[in-house]
Amino acid sequence: MREQWRGFRLLVSTAVRTDPWRTFGLVLEPIGRLAWPLAGLWLSFLTDGVLQDRGNLIVAGIIGLLAGVVGNWGISLCGNMMRITLSEKVGFAFDREITRLTADLPGLDHHERADYQDRLELLRQSQGALGGAMNSLINSVANVVGGAGVIVMLVVVHPLLLVLVLFALPAIPVARLEQRWNKQAEEESATPSRQARHLRRLAYDRGAGMEIRVFGLQEELRARSREAWRTARRPAVRAAWRRDLAHGIQEIVYALAFVAAIGFVLWRATRGQSSVGEVVMAVYTCARVQQVVWAIHGVARLGQSLRAAGRMLWLRDYAATADARRSGRAPEQSIADGIVFENVSFRYPGTERWILRGMSLHIPAGGVVALVGENGAGKSTLVKLLARMYEPTEGRILVDGVDLAELDVDAWRERLSAAFQDFAKFELVAQQTVGVGDLSRLDDEAAVTAALDRAGAADVVPKLPQGVASQLGSSWEDGVDLSTGQWQKLALGRALMREAPLVVFFDEPTASLDAPTEHALFERYTEASRAGAARGMITVLVSHRFSTVRSADLILVIDDGRIAELGSHAELMEIDGLYAELYTLQARSYA
Numbered sequence: 001m002r003e004q005w006r007g008f009r010l011l012v013s014t015a016v017r018t019d020p021w022r023t024f025g026l027v028l029e030p031i032g033r034l035a036w037p038l039a040g041l042w043l044s045f046l047t048d049g050v051l052q053d054r055g056n057l058i059v060a061g062i063i064g065l066l067a068g069v070v071g072n073w074g075i076s077l078c079g080n081m082m083r084i085t086l087s088e089k090v091g092f093a094f095d096r097e098i099t100r101l102t103a104d105l106p107g108l109d110h111h112e113r114a115d116y117q118d119r120l121e122l123l124r125q126s127q128g129a130l131g132g133a134m135n136s137l138i139n140s141v142a143n144v145v146g147g148a149g150v151i152v153m154l155v156v157v158h159p160l161l162l163v164l165v166l167f168a169l170p171a172i173p174v175a176r177l178e179q180r181w182n183k184q185a186e187e188e189s190a191t192p193s194r195q196a197r198h199l200r201r202l203a204y205d206r207g208a209g210m211e212i213r214v215f216g217l218q219e220e221l222r223a224r225s226r227e228a229w230r231t232a233r234r235p236a237v238r239a240a241w242r243r244d245l246a247h248g249i250q251e252i253v254y255a256l257a258f259v260a261a262i263g264f265v266l267w268r269a270t271r272g273q274s275s276v277g278e279v280v281m282a283v284y285t286c287a288r289v290q291q292v293v294w295a296i297h298g299v300a301r302l303g304q305s306l307r308a309a310g311r312m313l314w315l316r317d318y319a320a321t322a323d324a325r326r327s328g329r330a331p332e333q334s335i336a337d338g339i340v341f342e343n344v345s346f347r348y349p350g351t352e353r354w355i356l357r358g359m360s361l362h363i364p365a366g367g368v369v370a371l372v373g374e375n376g377a378g379k380s381t382l383v384k385l386l387a388r389m390y391e392p393t394e395g396r397i398l399v400d401g402v403d404l405a406e407l408d409v410d411a412w413r414e415r416l417s418a419a420f421q422d423f424a425k426f427e428l429v430a431q432q433t434v435g436v437g438d439l440s441r442l443d444d445e446a447a448v449t450a451a452l453d454r455a456g457a458a459d460v461v462p463k464l465p466q467g468v469a470s471q472l473g474s475s476w477e478d479g480v481d482l483s484t485g486q487w488q489k490l491a492l493g494r495a496l497m498r499e500a501p502l503v504v505f506f507d508e509p510t511a512s513l514d515a516p517t518e519h520a521l522f523e524r525y526t527e528a529s530r531a532g533a534a535r536g537m538i539t540v541l542v543s544h545r546f547s548t549v550r551s552a553d554l555i556l557v558i559d560d561g562r563i564a565e566l567g568s569h570a571e572l573m574e575i576d577g578l579y580a581e582l583y584t585l586q587a588r589s590y591a
């Protein structure tokens, strides 16, 4: 209940903040609904006036009816227009907030955890409900006001007719059930509709296009996507069937009571206990009791908006918790001693498997450390911890004795630079594709040229039709596409844009380059890192090529999340363990 109240407050406060005048204007609409029950009264005046030849009753009836119809029409017309505009504005406001909150999250959990993905999927699906929330709310309030008016009129006609309202009450448990069925359907459809969207995106994805065609996967993808949509739709269809069935039963019960009520009114009339006008009013009012049912259903439908608001609140709370990581101190200008891993263990949030286990090591300031190990050993995970995409599950990472968790996450990231195997293809002009590596020098051509030079990527730009001003990406007008290796080289240039990083990561950024080129490049980076040694810059290399990493100051061999061996190339060869074995194996196969 408390959550629903929070959701309700969120919806109303967002509407008031987005468009206060329209929100307050809408409050008038429920008052207009009072015209409906009152119409019974005017009809009875008109009927009795005509039958008894009483002009004043006829005039009052006609004026009342006209005023009610015109007033209600006017209010509904203005209300409708206001509601449409308000719904759109509120929808956009939530849309913007969802985009901002998810883009600003400091970590990666929401991209990688299935339960978070499902919640975000539900939130995306219910964005319409958030926009239309004020619509549902005003409709519900209007129906409740109208329903209350009907109840008053029933008492005026004959208090016994209130029994009819009792027959409208089963709408309450039906509405509760409807809410439960809808919620269940929404939750059941989250994963399959995410799958369906993924498959559809894959079918259009340019990167996957070649493989899809070579392996003839088009029909397979379409079929899987269709099946996923069907699975996603099924719970909603089931819920709709149940709802229609429950409504049907409830309406039949109510119809029987309605017939009995009309019989009662007519019976009174035959005994001379009520006038024809009162009969008309009674019939009209009894027919309007259905409005009480609508009111109840309207409130139930509001539940969908409240659930959507609840998900929005979850995102806000989650973002606020994540934001707490932004409140720490800024890192020092340089690293004096180094980075220490103090018994660090890690498992991805929401999973049980330990990915890193009991890691303790000292990475000296100004050093180049290479991480090697088999696929899935935990190398990239270690990089993610250093970049604070995640926090260690156990243990601490210390930078010159200060716990990394105590540093402001954004300030720490400003002192990092990185090139990854899964590099981003920013389809901007070449200058900016590289320049985003240091936003403050986005359009500084000299800086970009120097960075590309350091990255061994100076050959990419001269081949472009308009040099650094060339638009990248063939889907844009005059855009040019690059080979994977060229994209990768620009990503490397991006990684070398920042002037004074404290830590630079190269996480297999040269996987699609040949071994000698990678070797030459890493030699360069290692040299460049010596230049940053004065401020204690640490370079972290991840590579599967042992010839590349041999010049690193420290080589960390990771095996199944644990440190298997640690030392320089010469030391590790001396030990004659796993590293020496793999190194010799690789050297032999390249020979």
Ligand SMILES: Nc1ncnc2c1ncn2[C@@H]1O[C@H](COP(=O)(O)OP(=O)(O)OP(=O)(O)O)[C@@H](O)[C@H]1O
Pocket: 112, 348, 351, 355, 373, 374, 375, 376, 377, 378, 379, 380, 381, 382
């Ligand atoms: N987001 C995630 N959630 C759960 N498990 C994950 C996630 N990311 C990676 N893993 C698991 O963590 C383990 C280590 O992955 P990691 O990417 O660190 O390995 P790696 O040594 O870099 O491998 P590679 O050489 O193939 O790049 C793998 O078993 C992987 O399945």
